Amino acid sequence: MNTNDMSAGRLVRAPEGFLGPEGIRTVFSQARAGRRDFIRGTLVAATSAAASLAVAQSNPVPSAGGDPNILNLPEHSKGLGQGVATDGYGKPSRFESNLQRRQSPGLTQTTQSSVSFAPLQSMFGIVTPSGLHFERHHQGWWDVDPSRHRLMVNGSAPEMVAKPLVFTVDEIMRLPSVSRFHFIECGANTGMEWGNVAVPTAQYSHGMLSCSEFTGVPLIRLLEMAGADLKKGKFVLAEGADGSSLTRTIPLSQVLSGEVLVAYGQNGEMLRPENGYPLRLVVPGAQGVSWVKYLRRIELGDKPYATKDEAIHYIDLMPDGLHRQYTSIQECKSVITTPSGGQVLLDRGYYNITGLAWSGRSKVARVDVSVDGGRNWRAARLETPVLSKCLTRFNLDWVWDGKPVILQSRASDDTGYVQPSYRQTRAVRGTRSIYHNNSIQSWLVQENGEVKNVQLS
Amino acid sequence: MFSCRDLGLALASLACALGVMAGPPASADKYPGVGRAATPQELAAWDIDVRPDFKGLPPGSGSVAQGQDVWEAKCASCHGVFGESNQVFNPLVGGTTEQDVKTGRVARLTDAAYPSRTTLMKVATLSTLWDYINRAMPWNQPKSLTPDEVYAVTAYLLNLGNVVPDNFTLSDRNMAEAQARLPNRQGMSTAHALWPGQELGGKAKPDVTGSRCMRDCPGAITVTSALPDFARNQHGNLAEQNRAVGPQRGANTSQPELRTGVAPTAPAVTTAVTTASLAPPAKTGGTEAKVALALALATKNACTACHGLAQKIVGPSFADIAKKYPGQIDYLAAKIKSGGVGVWGPIPMPAQALSEADAKTLASWLAAGAGR
Numbered sequence: 081m082n083t084n085d086m087s088a089g090r091l092v093r094a095p096e097g098f099l100g101p102e103g104i105r106t107v108f109s110q111a112r113a114g115r116r117d118f119i120r121g122t123l124v125a126a127t128s129a130a131a132s133l134a135v136a137q138s139n140p141v142p143s144a145g146g147d148p149n150i151l152n153l154p155e156h157s158k159g160l161g162q163g164v165a166t167d168g169y170g171k172p173s174r175f176e177s178n179l180q181r182r183q184s185p186g187l188t189q190t191t192q193s194s195v196s197f198a199p200l201q202s203m204f205g206i207v208t209p210s211g212l213h214f215e216r217h218h219q220g221w222w223d224v225d226p227s228r229h230r231l232m233v234n235g236s237a238p239e240m241v242a243k244p245l246v247f248t249v250d251e252i253m254r255l256p257s258v259s260r261f262h263f264i265e266c267g268a269n270t271g272m273e274w275g276n277v278a279v280p281t282a283q284y285s286h287g288m289l290s291c292s293e294f295t296g297v298p299l300i301r302l303l304e305m306a307g308a309d310l311k312k313g314k315f316v317l318a319e320g321a322d323g324s325s326l327t328r329t330i331p332l333s334q335v336l337s338g339e340v341l342v343a344y345g346q347n348g349e350m351l352r353p354e355n356g357y358p359l360r361l362v363v364p365g366a367q368g369v370s371w372v373k374y375l376r377r378i379e380l381g382d383k384p385y386a387t388k389d390e391a392i393h394y395i396d397l398m399p400d401g402l403h404r405q406y407t408s409i410q411e412c413k414s415v416i417t418t419p420s421g422g423q424v425l426l427d428r429g430y431y432n433i434t435g436l437a438w439s440g441r442s443k444v445a446r447v448d449v450s451v452d453g454g455r456n457w458r459a460a461r462l463e464t465p466v467l468s469k470c471l472t473r474f475n476l477d478w479v480w481d482g483k484p485v486i487l488q489s490r491a492s493d494d495t496g497y498v499q500p501s502y503r504q505t506r507a508v509r510g511t512r513s514i515y516h517n518n519s520i521q522s523w524l525v526q527e528n529g530e531v532k533n534v535q536l537s
Numbered sequence: 538m539f540s541c542r543d544l545g546l547a548l549a550s551l552a553c554a555l556g557v558m559a560g561p562p563a564s565a566d567k568y569p570g571v572g573r574a575a576t577p578q579e580l581a582a583w584d585i586d587v588r589p590d591f592k593g594l595p596p597g598s599g600s601v602a603q604g605q606d607v608w609e610a611k612c613a614s615c616h617g618v619f620g621e622s623n624q625v626f627n628p629l630v631g632g633t634t635e636q637d638v639k640t641g642r643v644a645r646l647t648d649a650a651y652p653s654r655t656t657l658m659k660v661a662t663l664s665t666l667w668d669y670i671n672r673a674m675p676w677n678q679p680k681s682l683t684p685d686e687v688y689a690v691t692a693y694l695l696n697l698g699n700v701v702p703d704n705f706t707l708s709d710r711n712m713a714e715a716q717a718r719l720p721n722r723q724g725m726s727t728a729h730a731l732w733p734g735q736e737l738g739g740k741a742k743p744d745v746t747g748s749r750c751m752r753d754c755p756g757a758i759t760v761t762s763a764l765p766d767f768a769r770n771q772h773g774n775l776a777e778q779n780r781a782v783g784p785q786r787g788a789n790t791s792q793p794e795l796r797t798g799v800a801p802t803a804p805a806v807t808t809a810v811t812t813a814s815l816a817p818p819a820k821t822g823g824t825e826a827k828v829a830l831a832l833a834l835a836t837k838n839a840c841t842a843c844h845g846l847a848q849k850i851v852g853p854s855f856a857d858i859a860k861k862y863p864g865q866i867d868y869l870a871a872k873i874k875s876g877g878v879g880v881w882g883p884i885p886m887p888a889q890a891l892s893e894a895d896a897k898t899l900a901s902w903l904a905a906g907a908g909r
Contacts, residue, residue, distance in 0.1 A: 178777055178787070185772060189625050191836060193676075202780040219676060220837075232575055232583055236592065244575040251571045276762040280772050280790075305572055314736050317586060323679040325672040327586060331734030365733060377583050384737065386589045386662040388669035395659065395725070401646035403659060403724055407731035411743065422775035423785040431784055440733075448751065453758035457751045486758065490747060498747035503756070508745045512649060516731065520747070524760065528795045530788050535762040 172209075178202070181212055184272070184284045192220035195266065197287030200417045200436065205463075206261070206471040208290035210347050215354045216266055216288065216368060218389075219323035224374055226358035229321065231342065233306040235313070236381030242307030249358050253344060255297045260341070260364070261470045263291040263438045265410045267367030267394055267515040275511040277533050281422035285521065285533060286415045289436070291471040294362045295345025298338045303380060310336065313380040317387075318361045321376035327387040328370045329406065330363055332380070339364050339469075342375060364469035365440030366408040367515070369394050399510035410440035412499050413518035414447055414474070414491035420523050421533035428482040433460070437472045439493035444472040446492055451478060453486035453522065453536060454501065460489070480525065486534065487523045502535055587668040591712050594667065598708030599689025601696040607686050608693050611675045614852075614887050620697050629656040630697040633720035638700060641723035657698040661725045663716040667691050677838070678890065769794065828909060831902030838891050840899070846909065853881045859907035869900035 144151070172179070181196040188194040198214040208214075215221070226249040235241030266288035272278040279285050303310070316330040334340055341362040344350055351357040356373025363370040369389050384390075384406065395403040414437035419425055433451075437444045443466055448457035460474040474489070492498040502519040509516075524534040587593040609618065616622050620630035632655045637643045643658045645651045660666055671687045673679045682690070692707035700718050701707070707715060716722065727737040729744060748754065764771075770790040772778075779787030788794075835841050835855070844852045862869055873896045876888035889896070902908075 175781060178779055178781060180778070182773075182778065190841065193626070199778065201778075202783075219673060219679065232579065233572075234575060234580055234584060236588070244580060245572040246575045246579060247572045254571055255568060277764055280764055280768075281775060281778065281787075283778065284772060302572075305568060319583075319586065323673065323676075325585075325679070327668075327672075331732065331736050333734040333736065379584065379586065381588070383588055383590065383592075385586060386665050387586070388665055388673065391662050391665040391725070392656055392660050392669065396729075396731075397646065397654070398726070399647070401642065401644070401724065402726045403646075403661075403721075404727070404729045404731065405661075405725040406727055406737055407729060409731045409733050411731070418783075419785055422788050422790070423779060424788045425785050454756065455754055455758060457754070486760075492747075492749070497743055498749055500745045500747035501756075504747060505745050510649075524763070529785075530794060531785075532763055534760045537757050537759045537761040 179212060181214060181287075182283060184279060187272070193218055195268075195288060197283045198290050199283045200287050200289065200415070201282045201420050201423060203417065204473075206291050206436070206465075206473050207347060208292055210292065210349070210352050210355070213290040213292065213346075213352065213355055214266070214288050217354075218326055221354045222322055222374065223353040224321065224357060229358050229374075229376070231302075231359060231375060232377045233302050233308075234377070234379055235308065236317075236379055236383075240309055240313055240380045240382070241303075242309070245302070245306045247302070249344065252297055252342060252359065255301065257295050257297055257345075258341065259293055259295040259345065260339075260362075261291065261293050261465070261467050262362060262364045263289060263410075263469065263471045264362075264368045264371055265289045265413075265438070265440075267369060267407065267410070270413075270517040270519070270521075271514045273519075273535070274506075274513065274517050277535055279421075280533055282415055282417050282420040282521075285421065286436075288368070289438075289471075291438075292346045293348070294341060294343040296341035296343030296359075296362060299335050299340045299342050299361070299378065300338055302342060302378065303335065308380050312382055315381050315384050316340075317377075317379040317381060317385050318370070318372040318375060319377040319379070320356075320372045321374040325376075326369070326372055326389055327385060328372060328390055329384045329387065330361075330366075330370060334363070334366075342378075363408075365410060367394070367410055367440075370408055394515060396509070396513040396515045398513065404513075407516060410438070411516065411518045412439035412441065412444070412491050412493040412497050413437070414444075414489040414499060415521045416449070416487050416489050416523060419487065419525060419531045421531055423531045425480060425525065425529040425531070427529075428480050431478050431480055433476040433478045433487065435460075435474055435489050437462075437474055437489070437491035438470065439491070439495075439497070440469060441497065442494035443468045443470075444491055445494050447472075447474040448490045449474075449476045450488045450490070451485045454488050454520070457490065482527060484527055485525045486536070487525060488520050490520050503537070585668075585672060587664045587671070589662040589664045591664055591709070594664070594709050594712065595684045596709045597684035597688050598706050598710075599685045599687070599692055600706040601689075601692045601701065601703055603685075604689035604691070604693025604696070607682070607690050611678075611682075611887055612690065615676060620694060623653065627653055627655065629694060631655045632658040633698050633700075635699065637720035638718050641719070641721070643721040643724060646721070646724065657694070657700070657720060659721060659724070661719065661722050663691070663712055663719055666694065667712070675887070766794070824908075827898075828902060831899055832909070834891070834895050834899050838889060838895070840889075846907070852886055855903060855907040859903050859905075862904060863906070864904050866897065866900045866904045869903050870896040873899055 179199045179202050181198055183194060183196050194217065196215040198208055198212050229249050231247045231252060232244065233241065234244035269288035270285055273285055310332065313332050316332055316335055318328055318330055320326045330340065343360055343362045344358055346352065346355060351360055356375065359375040361372045361375050390406055395405050396407050397403050414435055416433055416435035418434055419431060425431065433449055437447045444462065447460045447462065449460045450457045458476060460476040463473040463475060466472050490499050499518060499520055505517065505519045522534050522536055524532045526532065615625040616629055621628050632645045632651060633643055646658060667687060670690055671682065675681065688707045692701060692705055695701045695715060696703060696705060698720065700720065701715055727739050730740045730742060732739050774789060774791045775787040776789040777787065845854045847854050847856050873889050876886045
C-alpha cells in the first residue's frame with residue numbers, strides 16, 4: 081500500500097459501525113464543545129465533581145443565553161497586554177507547567193547517575209523542545225566554559241594520525257557546518273518493560289527519546305585535517321571531558337559516510353548543558369551513549385576499545401548467558417503518544433490517534449495501527465518530513481464507541497524490517513537484556529476512558 | 538592511546554613528519570588557521586584510554602593489601618567494604634565461582650532467578666576495569682588515583698572475587714595473567730546485527746523481525762501484564778503530568794480509579810497545573826532560600842547518594858543527624874570535611890572536598906533540624 085496515499089489514513093469502519101463525513105463532523109463538533117464545557121467547569125469550579133466520563137458530555141446552550149466565555153469579554157480582550165522583551169528568553173505558558181522531564185521513582189539511587197524522561201504524551205510533531213530533552217548523566221552534568229574547552233584529535237599510534245590536532249570551540253565553529261534532524265534514544269529506553277509492565281505512561285516507557293536539529297562539523301573533516309590514515313584506522317574512540325570521561329567505540333565506516341557530526345548547535349541555539357554544551361558527538365541511528373557529551377577527544381585506532389560503557393554497561397544479556405557487545409543501532413520502533421497510558425479520554429467520538437516512529441537504519445517506510453489488539457491493522461498517515469534516522473509523526477482518524485479497545489502501532493523501515501511484538505522479541509532475546517527493547521506497545525482504553533499500559537500474551 | 542612509553546616515539550614521529558613534509562597535509566590547506574598540532578604533553582595528559590590488548594596501560598603496580606586501604610578510604614562508602622553493596626550502585630563482586638575462573642563463562646548468567654548481575658559477572662576484559670577506575674573513580678573525585686592505586690584497587694576487586702590470591706600484586710607486566718583468569722572472559726559476543734559496520738564480523742540480518750499481517754492476524758489477544766492497583770500513584774499524580782488542555786487529560790491517580798457507572802467522589806480528571814509556576818517566586822535570603830541552598834549543595838556534592846532526607850541509605854538520614862547534633866554547627870562542618878567511621882556504623886564516610894563556606898552552610902542547615 082502506498083503510505084503517501086492520504087485515503088489510507090481516512091476514517092474507515094469503526095467497531096460499532098460506519099460513520100459518514102457528516103457524522104464525523106457532528107461528533108467532532110460535539111466533542112470539541114464538550115471539552116470547552118469541561119474546561120470551564122473545572123477551572124471555574126475546580127472543587128465540583130465532574131460528570132462520569134463514561135457518560136457522553138453534552139454542550140447545551142447555557143440558560144443565560146450563551147457561553148459566558150463568549151458573552152462576557154475576558155480581561156485580555158479589554159485591556160493592554162505586556163510589552164516586548166518582558167522576558168529576554170521566553171518561556172512556555174504558565175498553563176504548560178505539567179510538561180516536565182521527570183525521573184522514574186526508584187530507578188536510581190542518585191540524581192547524578194540517572195535519567196530523566198521526556199513527556200512524549202504531551203508533545204507534537206517531531207522536534208523536542210531543548211528544555212524537555214531527555215537526560216542521561218553518568219557522573220552529573222556541567223556547564224562547561226566554551227572558551228576553555230578543547231577538542232583533541234589523535235591516533236592510537238603515531239602512524240594512525242600524522243598530525244594530532246587541538247581545536248578550540250571557536251575553530252570548530254569556523255569550519256563549514258551542516259544541520260540535520262536526528263532522533264537520539266537511550267539503548268535502555270523501554271528497558272523497564274522487558275519482563276512485564278512496570279511504568280504507567282509513555283513518558284516513562286518511551287521517554288528516553290528526543291529529536292533535534294543538530295548543527296556541527298562532519299567528524300571526517302577533522303580526521304582529514306589531522307592527516308588520519310583512513311585505511312589503517314578502523315575504529316574511532318570518542319571521549320568526554322566530564323567526570324565519567326565517557327568513551328565509546330564508533331565504526332570508522334560510519335564516520336566516512338559523513339553523517340557523524342561534532343555538534344555544537346541544537347534547535348537553532350547552542351547545545352544545552354545537560355546535552356553536552358559546548359560539543360557533543362552526533363551518531364545518527366546509534367543509541368544515545370555513543371553521542372558523547374562534553375566531547376574532548378577523538379582517537380583513531382585499529383581495534384575496538386571495550387570501554388566501561390560497552391564492556392560492563394550497555395551490554396545485552398541473551399538467554400544463553402552471553403552478552404552482546406557493541407550493540408549500537410536503535411532498530412525500528414514506534415509508540416502511540418495519544419491516547420496513551422495514564423490519560424483519560426473525555427468522551428466518546430472522534431480522536432486523532434497520533435504517535436512517533438523511528439529507525440536507526442533508515443527512513444520509516446510505514447506505520448500500521450491496530451485498535452483491536454493486533455488482530456487487524458490500518459495504515460497511518462506519515463506526516464512530513466520523513467527523514468532518515470529521525471522521528472516521524474504518524475496520525476490516524478479513529479472514533480471511539482466507549483467500549484474497551486487495545487491500541488497498538490507497528491512501524492517498518494526502508495530496509496524491510498518490521499517492528500516485532502513482545503512475543504517475537506522475547507522468543508529470541510528473553511527478558512533480561514535491558515537494552516534494545518523495540519517491541520510493539522499496547523495501550524488499553526477502558527470503558528471509563530482511562531488508558532492503561534498493558535502487555536499481551 | 539599514547540602511553541608515556543610512546544612519548545619518545547611520538548616526538549620522533551612528529552619531528553619526522555614535520556621535517557619531511559613541506560607544509561601541513563593537503564586537506565589542512567583548505568582551512569588555514571584552524572587547529573594546531575597537539576603537544577606531546579597535551580597528548581599524555583588526555584590520552585588515557587587502555588585497550589583490551591593493554592595498549593595505553595602505564596607502568597606501575599599495586600597489591601591486594603594496598604588496594605584494601607584505598608578501597609576502605611575511597612570506595613567502600615558507595616560500594617560496601619566487600620564490593621557487595623547494592624545500596625548506591627549495582628554490586629561489583631559476587632556471583633562468580635572457581636569453576637567460572639576455569640571456563641571463562643559465568644554460569645549464573647543463565648539463571649534468571651539470580652538477583653543481580655555484578656561487575657565481575659559481566660566484565661570480559663580486565664583493561665575495562667582498570668580504565669574505568671582510572672578515568673571515572675572515585676565517583677565524586679574521578680581521576681584522583683595514581684596508577685599504582687588503580688592497580689591496587691583492581692587487584693583488591695579481583696581478590697574479592699577469588700580471581701587472584703591474597704598476596705597478589707597486579708602490575709602492567711602481569712595484567713595478561715589476571716586477564717586469563719577473569720570469570721566471564723569468554724562471555725561476550727558480537728554475533729548480532731546491532732553494530733553499524735562490518736568491522737566486528739557480526740550479522741547482516743536482524744535476529745528479530747515482526748509480521749506484516751494486516752487482517753485477521755493470528756495469536757491470542759489476552760492482557761497478561763498491567764500495573765497493579767497499588768502502583769496507581771507510584772509515579773505521582775498523572776493528572777499533573779499531562780497537558781491541561783487537549784483531547785485528553787492525565788488520570789487523577791491520587792484517587793482510586795473511576796469505575797464505569799459509579800458516581801465519582803472526586804474528579805477523575807482535572808486541569809491540574811502544578812501551582813509552583815503560578816505562585817510568586819520564593820523569597821530570597823530567608824529560611825526558604827537557606828534550605829534551598831543547603832539542599833542544592835547536598836545534591837551537588839553527592840551527599841544525597843549516601844544520605845536520604847528522612848531515610849537511611851548508606852549513611853544516616855539528614856533528619857537523624859540533625860536530631861543527634863542540634864546546634865553543633867562547628868562539629869558538623871568539621872565532620873563533613875574530615876569524614877569518619879564508627880559513629881553510625883562500619884561503612885566509612887570519605888573526607889569531602891568542598892569549601893569551608895559550603896561545609897558551614899550544610900552544617901548550619903543540619904544543626905537547625907535539616908528541615909525542608
